[in-house]
Amino acid sequence: MRLPQRLGQLSWKQVATGWLPCACAGIGRDVHCFRSTAAGLQDVAGCCRGRGLRRVAAPPLLIPSARGSGDRGTISVRECAWYGGGTDAGGASGRGLERDDRSTDCGLDQGGRGHFVGGNAALIGQKLGSNGNLSVLLCGPVGPKLQELLDDRIIVPPESLQEMDEFHLILEYQTGQNWGEIEAPHANRFIFSHDVSNGEMKMLETLISSLEEFKPELVVLSGLHMMEGRGKKARDKRLEEVSLLISQIPSEITVHLELASMTDTAYMNTIVEQQVLTLVNSIGLNEQELLFISRAGSGPHSSQQYWSGTPDVAMVSDIIFWLLKEYGRTDSTRDSDLTRIHFHTLSYHMIAIIDGYWNNQVASVAAGARIAGSQACGTGAIDPTKVVLKFPMQFVLSNIDKSLKTKKMTLSPTDPVGMWHRENITFFITPVLVCIDPIRTVGLGDSISAEGLLYSERQ
Numbered sequence: 001m002r003l004p005q006r007l008g009q010l011s012w013k014q015v016a017t018g019w020l021p022c023a024c025a026g027i028g029r030d031v032h033c034f035r036s037t038a039a040g041l042q043d044v045a046g047c048c049r050g051r052g053l054r055r056v057a058a059p060p061l062l063i064p065s066a067r068g069s070g071d072r073g074t075i076s077v078r079e080c081a082w083y084g085g086g087t088d089a090g091g092a093s094g095r096g097l098e099r100d101d102r103s104t105d106c107g108l109d110q111g112g113r114g115h116f117v118g119g120n121a122a123l124i125g126q127k128l129g130s131n132g133n134l135s136v137l138l139c140g141p142v143g144p145k146l147q148e149l150l151d152d153r154i155i156v157p158p159e160s161l162q163e164m165d166e167f168h169l170i171l172e173y174q175t176g177q178n179w180g181e182i183e184a185p186h187a188n189r190f191i192f193s194h195d196v197s198n199g200e201m202k203m204l205e206t207l208i209s210s211l212e213e214f215k216p217e218l219v220v221l222s223g224l225h226m227m228e229g230r231g232k233k234a235r236d237k238r239l240e241e242v243s244l245l246i247s248q249i250p251s252e253i254t255v256h257l258e259l260a261s262m263t264d265t266a267y268m269n270t271i272v273e274q275q276v277l278t279l280v281n282s283i284g285l286n287e288q289e290l291l292f293i294s295r296a297g298s299g300p301h302s303s304q305q306y307w308s309g310t311p312d313v314a315m316v317s318d319i320i321f322w323l324l325k326e327y328g329r330t331d332s333t334r335d336s337d338l339t340r341i342h343f344h345t346l347s348y349h350m351i352a353i354i355d356g357y358w359n360n361q362v363a364s365v366a367a368g369a370r371i372a373g374s375q376a377c378g379t380g381a382i383d384p385t386k387v388v389l390k391f392p393m394q395f396v397l398s399n400i401d402k403s404l405k406t407k408k409m410t411l412s413p414t415d416p417v418g419m420w421h422r423e424n425i426t427f428f429i430t431p432v433l434v435c436i437d438p439i440r441t442v443g444l445g446d447s448i449s450a451e452g453l454l455y456s457e458r459q
Contacts, residue, residue: 116442117149120222120258123443127450128220129154137214139207155214159206175437208245211253218453219249222258224276228267236270243274254458255337256282258449259289268296277327278336281357281458284449287311287345294319297326300400310347313395314405317427320352321398324425328354340456344368344448347390351428351452355421359457362417365428368452375447376435384433391431398422 117126122138129136129151136154143165147156177184204221211219224242227235249255257280262268277283285293287307295302300318320341324330328338339357342364343350349372351365370382377386393411397420398404409418409429417430 115145115149116440117146120260120446121220122146122150123446124220124222124258124450125154126151127447128454131454135214137207137210137216139203139210141203157206157210160203204242204245208248211249216253219253219255220258220450220453221246221255221280222260224257224271225260225262228262228264232266235267239270239274239276243276243279246276246279251337254282255280256284256449256453258446259283259285261288262292265292265296268293272297272327275336277323278338281337282340282342282453282456283338284342284344284445284452286343286445287316290316290319290343293323299323299326310390310392311345312399313348313350313429314397314399316343316345316350317352317422318398318400320350320427321401321422321425324352324354325423329357330354330424342368342449342452344372344445346432347434348429348431349448349452353426353428355424355426357459359459360455361426361428362419364452364455365430366417367455368448369430369432371447371451372444373433373435376438376441376444378439382433386436387433388436389431390434393431397427 117123119140122140125136125138128134132153134153136151138150138154138156139160141162142150142156142160143162145165147161150156173179173184175184207219224239227238230238246255257276271277291301291304291307291311294300295304299322301315304315320343323341324338327336328334329336339354340361341352343352349365349369351361353361373382373387374380377383379386394408396405397407397409401422404420404422409420411418411429411431417428419429420427
């Protein structure tokens with residue numbers, strides 16, 4: 001079957017996804033850290049100190065009561081903001097809430113509300129399931145409302161059904177909107193989540209046990225970030241179990257891991273030590289997650305605290321090259337399956353592959369960029385009047401490699417996908433037509449990764 005606009009061939013017929021959801025995001029470099037007490041939500045000073053953050057004053061924020069009685073209280077929430085100030089980065093991050101009593105209504109009786117599918121793998125599964133030629137198995141806690149919202153083509157095993165839904169409270173804001181002294185540099189979201197099932201990755205066993213009968217060609221995993229808030233002993237034990245389960249997936253099945261925001265460098269190092277990255281074929285991540293992995297592993301540009309504006313192409317390519325050289329199958333004798341990284345940021349996307357393992361990556365990176373512009377604007381196709389180009393058409397390819405640091409690449413409207421080689425790794429890059437007034441930003445990265453996988457072919 002030919003894909004729309006001649007981007008390439010469909011590569012997957014059956015997809016299995018292990019669902020673990022996203023958490024919350026901040027405005028710019030400003031990160032909000034909370035915990036639950038009997039009196040309500042309070043800021044976590046320890047979290048701020050642990051990340052080199054500072055607290056600044058912020059106005060009260062209305063949070064729904066956990067009692068489910070209709071009672072609403074205004075809880076004074078303080079903000080944890082990056083040292084150095086400024087909000088030009090505009091990046092999203094993920095955090096969860098700890099609370100003993102769970103809110104089932106999440107304030108959804110308030111005006112302007114709406115129900116949507118949530119969770120990285122669920123959103124990826126929903127996107128893949130919208131293609132009529134694919135069957136998708138979704139393994140994760142699925143309550144009545146989520147089941148109602150899911151595409152009819154998505155299969156949910158009986159073990160994944162539960163009586164109650166897990167709700168995330170998502171606050172979306174537009175470019176220029178203010179919260180106290182903070183002004184959003186571009187549209188983004190702030191998400192409160194509390195998800196016990198996914199925080200323990202309870203459904204991974206269900207996913208693995210379903211593979212023999214479902215016989216997927218692609219498995220998409222996510223949710224390692226949801227375990228970050230657990231105690232170290234329990235978290236490390238479960239991570240060891242997760243690694244063992246992933247290693248049981250047959251080698252002929254392609255495995256993609258979608259990463260999300262984390263702040264604990266010790267936890268990220270544990271993920272690396274457990275060789276989770278080497279157990280999968282492909283990884284999807286954004287600029288914050290990429291920089292965090294480099295900082296945790298003392299990789300290139302690890303002294304960089306945060307991105308200022310558009311992430312530098314040369315720095316991004318240096319970190320991705322290091323990731324594949326350090327943890328990928330750059331040598332056939334290496335005990336690793338990692339051969340592809342799909343990086344996405346607001347104004348451009350980049351895919352890097354180890355040569356000899358993947359086909360059709362020009363179409364893959366183009367497809368991801370196309371869906372970013374159309375989905376954010378809520379249009380079926382790119383509307384030129386609703387998007388803007390924010391990516392420089394000329395850029396340096398590396399800050400480290402001697403042969404590349406003096407070379408500049410120029411993109412043009414007639415040749416929008418750039419490609420270059422560094423040893424046995426090939427890079428693909430394309431700009432994104434950024435939606436001027438996005439309707440919804442939640443799940444955009446998941447759709448980008450899903451679309452890129454649709455147009456990919458593993459050799």
